[in-house]
Amino acid sequence: MSVTAIPFAVLRFNYRIARFPLQLIEDQVVAKWDAEAPARLFYERSLGALDATVGGVLGDATLAKRGAALTERSEALAKAAELDAQAAAKREAADAELKAKREKAVAEQKEAREAKEQEVADARQTAEQRKQEAEKTAAERTAAAKKQADEVAAQRKKSVDAAKRDEQAKIRAAEHQATAAAAAKKKDAAAKRDDAAATRAQADRVEKLADAEKEKRQAERADKA
Incomplete structure (x- = not known):
């Protein structure tokens, strides 16, 4: 930003602050009037001319365009009001x-x-x-x-x-x-138990026979003696 641009930026900012009451009146009072009321058209045309002039001086293209548009709108409405009777x-x-x-x-x-x-x-x-x-x-x-x-x-x-x-x-x-x-x-x-019993019985008989034979031999030896 150049050195010369700073004062213009400050002036644009100050203008926005100074314009705020005017915009407030526009929004709260003027906007409630009839769109083609002469007082409203005069106010809007004046405000638009002010914006266009200040915008051109301060190099604010947006403000200048908005002012020109508002002025043109006001003038167009004024002209339309004049032509209402004919139309x-x-x-x-x-x-x-x-x-x-x-x-x-x-x-x-x-x-x-x-x-x-x-x-x-x-x-x-x-x-x-x-x-x-x-x-x-x-x-x-x-x-x-x-x-x-x-x-x-x-x-x-x-x-x-x-x-x-x-x-x-x-x-x-x-x-x-x-x-x-x-x-x-x-x-x-x-x-097997039966076989064992039979074996034991046979063994007992043999033993008894052996004992009897032994006793018989002992008796015979005793008789010979």
């Missing part, structure tokens, strides 16, 4: 045409709204039908899946039951085999 008939015709256009636009809007409502109703009905079809399809798929799951579960149960029966049969066979083996061992043990 009354045209204005009435334009109002009538505008009314007709508005009525037509309202009718078209009503038709469009009714068409849109019908379209929405049709869409809702279609959506409801699709929802019902989807629910029916989902229910059928769920039922089919449940049936398949039940069949698989039944098949598994059948397989488990068959495996249990096979296992029980093996257990019974093993028990039977163990029982038979035990019985055979018991029978064999009994036979």
Whole structure:
């Protein structure tokens, strides 16, 4: 920023501050007057000329354009006010045409709204039908899946039951085999006990015979002596 630009910036800032009350009057008081009221047009034209002049002096293009626009607007409104009397008939015709256009636009809007409502109703009905079809399809798929799951579960149960029966049969066979083996061992043990008893009895007889023979020999030796 150049040295000469600083004073202009300060002046622009000061002008904004000084203009604030004028803008406040414009917004709070003048804006409530009729757009073509002479006092309002005079005030706006004066304020616009002031903005355009100060903007040109201070090099503020935005302020200058805004002032020029406000001035032009005020002058245009003033000229329009002068021509209102001459344009009354045209204005009435334009109002009538505008009314007709508005009525037509309202009718078209009503038709469009009714068409849109019908379209929405049709869409809702279609959506409801699709929802019902989807629910029916989902229910059928769920039922089919449940049936398949039940069949698989039944098949598994059948397989488990068959495996249990096979296992029980093996257990019974093993028990039977163990029982038979035990019985055979018991029978064999009994036979061995019987053989042992017979052997012991025979041994006892032999021992008795030996004792008798011994006693007989001792008696014979005694007699010879």
